[in-house]
Amino acid sequence: MNMMNMTALETELPHAGPDHPKVKFGKVGVLLANLGTPDDYTYWPMRRYLGEFLSDKRVIDYSPFIWQPLLQLIILTKRPFSSGAAYKSIWNHEAGESPLMTITKDQTAKITDAMKAKYGDRIEVDFCMRYGNPSTKSKVRQMIERGCDKIVFFPLYPHYAGATSATANDQFFRALMEEKWQPSARTIPAYFENPAYIDALAQSVERSYAQLEKKPDILVCSYHGVPKRYLMEGDPYHCQCQKTTRLLKERLGWADTEICTTFQSKFGPEEWLKPYTVEEVARLAEEDGKKNIAVIAPAFSADCIETLEEINEEIKESFEEAGGEHFTYIPCLNDDDAHINALCGVIDDNLKGWI
Numbered sequence: 001m002n003m004m005n006m007t008a009l010e011t012e013l014p015h016a017g018p019d020h021p022k023v024k025f026g027k028v029g030v031l032l033a034n035l036g037t038p039d040d041y042t043y044w045p046m047r048r049y050l051g052e053f054l055s056d057k058r059v060i061d062y063s064p065f066i067w068q069p070l071l072q073l074i075i076l077t078k079r080p081f082s083s084g085a086a087y088k089s090i091w092n093h094e095a096g097e098s099p100l101m102t103i104t105k106d107q108t109a110k111i112t113d114a115m116k117a118k119y120g121d122r123i124e125v126d127f128c129m130r131y132g133n134p135s136t137k138s139k140v141r142q143m144i145e146r147g148c149d150k151i152v153f154f155p156l157y158p159h160y161a162g163a164t165s166a167t168a169n170d171q172f173f174r175a176l177m178e179e180k181w182q183p184s185a186r187t188i189p190a191y192f193e194n195p196a197y198i199d200a201l202a203q204s205v206e207r208s209y210a211q212l213e214k215k216p217d218i219l220v221c222s223y224h225g226v227p228k229r230y231l232m233e234g235d236p237y238h239c240q241c242q243k244t245t246r247l248l249k250e251r252l253g254w255a256d257t258e259i260c261t262t263f264q265s266k267f268g269p270e271e272w273l274k275p276y277t278v279e280e281v282a283r284l285a286e287e288d289g290k291k292n293i294a295v296i297a298p299a300f301s302a303d304c305i306e307t308l309e310e311i312n313e314e315i316k317e318s319f320e321e322a323g324g325e326h327f328t329y330i331p332c333l334n335d336d337d338a339h340i341n342a343l344c345g346v347i348d349d350n351l352k353g354w355i
């Protein structure tokens with residue numbers, strides 16, 4: 001079908017009389033999804049965001065009868081203040097939004113340009129968030145209104161975790177449940193071993209190292225953690241993270257001693273995946289004498305509170321207090337051209353047979 005026919009199909013139906021509803025179809029939507037971020041760093045927007053996030057059973061799977069009173073009465077009275085202060089320290093004040101929002105918009109704009117250049121007006125690209133705004137439901141609705149009868153849903157997490165990819169997909173399918181004409185749907189799987197993603201990571205390491213006077217003693221790959229129990233119950237996140245580190249090491253041509261895997265952002269009293277980044281960087285400085293380290297966060301497709309504040313402030317402080325001297329944070333891939341190319345490659349693979 002050529003594009004002239006496409007336009008006709010979207011607006012005209014040969015059998016449609018004057019009272020027939022206008023029907024749009026024939027387009028493919030690519031809906032990028034990230035975690036979500038508060039609308040503002042003040043108390044109520046923070047409470048709304050954290051409340052929605054931390055009520056998700058994919059994130060915290062305790063019985064709601066025990067968890068909800070604890071969450072509503074204790075955690076949500078305190079954490080909006082401490083997290084709000086952390087968000088304030090990294091906020092994009094000019095745009096009035098968090099860095100995760102700004103970067104996601106930049107990524108979407110670049111992916112849209114690349115996809116439109118390749119497929120023209122047959123494709124629609126947009127982004128949504130799992131928690132907060134813009135909601136998954138509103139964006140699915142908008143894509144259908146624009147004539148998408150096929151949607152490829154892309155959770156922007158290189159590694160699968162129930163707490164991220166699966167809950168994003170759940171929300172996508174919940175949105176589809178409400179549609180009279182449900183579009184055909186595909187969800188894009190994790191891309192933790194995709195060669196173009198590994199190459200984009202390697203290029204970002206090489207670029208950062210080229211600017212340093214002395215090569216760091218070790219590269220710490222710090223991944224967002226999850227409770228250890230989730231691994232024991234079958235979540236492959238741990239193994240996918242380990243594989244990304246190994247592939248990155250192989251692509252860089254490094255020895256085992258030059259790179260390691262750690263997990264950050266522990267929440268609550270339960271044991272999470274180990275080693276914890278905040279402890280491991282201190283141990284590296286104190287016990288292994290590694291005074292010059294670099295940290296990269298391969299599980300995050302965009303810089304956010306967990307990288308800009310936690311790694312670059314808290315984790316750096318822990319390293320320096322333990323005698324560390326040089327700490328380099330390597331930014332996330334964000335809207336780097338190599339990253340955008342990798343993501344477009346993943347999208348292309350998942351569009352096969354549809355466009």
Ligand SMILES: C=CC1=C(C)c2cc3[nH]c(cc4nc(cc5[nH]c(cc1n2)c(C)c5CCC(=O)O)C(CCC(=O)O)=C4C)c(C)c3C=C
Pocket residue numbers: 035036037038050054059060079083098100157161163164224225226227237267299300303304305306
């Ligand atoms: C409480 C349990 C949490 C689990 C499990 C978890 C997994 C997880 N999260 C990400 C990515 C991001 N998390 C972000 C923020 C964030 N995460 C948690 C808690 C859990 N995450 C909280 C409470 C918060 C909010 C900030 C805070 O109060 O500390 C973000 C950043 C959002 C932003 O606006 O910048 C991202 C991204 C992954 C990849 C993951 C498991 C694999």
Ligand SMILES: [Fe+2]
Pocket residue numbers: 224265
């Ligand atoms: Fe998180």
Ligand SMILES: [Fe+2]
Pocket residue numbers: 238239240242
């Ligand atoms: Fe594993």
